[in-house]
Amino acid sequence: xxxxxxxxxxxxxxxxxxxxxxxxxxxxxxxxxxxxxxxxxxxxxxxxxxxxxxxxxxxxxxxxxxxxxxxxxxxxxxxxxxxxxxxxxxxxxxxxxxxxxxxxxxxxxxxxxxxxx
Amino acid sequence: xxxxxxxxxxxxxxxxxxxxxxxxxxxxxxxxxxxxxxxxxxxxxxxxxxxxxxxxxxxxxxxxxxxxxxxxxxxxxxxxxxxxxxxxxxxxxxxxxxxxxxxxxxxxxxxx
Numbered sequence: 001x002x003x004x005x006x007x008x009x010x011x012x013x014x015x016x017x018x019x020x021x022x023x024x025x026x027x028x029x030x031x032x033x034x035x036x037x038x039x040x041x042x043x044x045x046x047x048x049x050x051x052x053x054x055x056x057x058x059x060x061x062x063x064x065x066x067x068x069x070x071x072x073x074x075x076x077x078x079x080x081x082x083x084x085x086x087x088x089x090x091x092x093x094x095x096x097x098x099x100x101x102x103x104x105x106x107x108x109x110x111x112x113x114x115x116x117x
Numbered sequence: 118x119x120x121x122x123x124x125x126x127x128x129x130x131x132x133x134x135x136x137x138x139x140x141x142x143x144x145x146x147x148x149x150x151x152x153x154x155x156x157x158x159x160x161x162x163x164x165x166x167x168x169x170x171x172x173x174x175x176x177x178x179x180x181x182x183x184x185x186x187x188x189x190x191x192x193x194x195x196x197x198x199x200x201x202x203x204x205x206x207x208x209x210x211x212x213x214x215x216x217x218x219x220x221x222x223x224x225x226x227x228x229x
Contacts, residue, residue: 034217043205043221044161049214057214093160095217102215103149103168106207111160 002098003027006109013084014117021079021112023094029074030096034106035067038091050077050094084116120144121208123220131228136193138223140206143187149209150182152191154202155222161205165191196227 003026013019023033031052036044048069049057056069068080081088091113095106123140130136138152149168153161165180167173167189173180179192189208193200206220 032215044219046216046218049216097215103209103211105149105151105163105166106217107163108160113158 002107004094004096004107004109006094006112008112009110010113010115012115012117015085016083018080018082019084019114021081021092021094021114023077023079023096023109025075025096025098028096028098030077030098031074031100032102033071033077033094033096035069035077035079036093036095038093038111044093047079052077081114084114086116089114089116119220120210120218121206121220123204123206123223125221125223127224127226129226129228130196132196132198134196134227136196136200136225136227138191138193138204138206138225140189140191140208140220141187142189142206142208144208144210144212145184145187146212147208148211150180150189151207151209151217152178152180152189153205153207153219155205156202164204193225196225198227198229201225201227 005024007022033050035047047062050069050071052071058064071077093111095108152165155161167180167182177194181190203222203224205222207217210216
């Protein structure tokens with residue numbers, strides 16, 4: 001149980017274009033999902049908390065107008081990287097908890113490797 | 118001070134030895150702690166969760182928690198080459214809506 005599906009797994013786009021990444025909880029409902037970004041040889045950095053039916057909460061230093069998050073249902077959150085640039089190339093990973101108890105662990109999607117040329 | 122700190126390594130141990138991974142955290146109110154394993158190019162996978170002071174064992178893995186010292190560790194017994202990965206310590210920020218904050222990870226290499 002507690003499967004998180006992320007799509008696409010890999011995407012290459014040109015500078016200036018936008019890319020949408022989908023994150024789905026397959027066998028549970030997730031009122032909250034978390035989006036992380038990981039650069040090579042670095043740890044996971046939390047970008048934002050996605051809340052179903054309301055605005056996302058962004059971490060300090062993350063541009064909300066550049067990284068658009070939509071959490072329209074209890075099983076789907078999307079991250080759109082707008083006007084992507086080479087410095088946005090990274091590994092983006094979504095996660096969710098299978099239970100409402102926020103002491104329970106996060107389950108991660110397989111990640112999306114974004115390359116901006 | 119970083120919220121969650123780990124030695125980045127690399128930590129190299131021979132096959133069959135015990136690997137010891139350490140982590141300290143800054144938020145005294147945190148109540149839940151996790152160890153994740155991440156292979157190169159893959160997303161993290163949960164190994165252990167621990168909530169109470171003391172030891173928690175699961176197969177070859179033992180997590181240890183000392184809230185007074187704000188210290189969490191992971192022991193891997195009978196290390197195997199397949200255990201070679203980056204191990205991430207994660208701490209739940211209970212007073213920040215349950216955000217999970219990760220340490221920088223310790224790279225473990227188990228030599229045959």
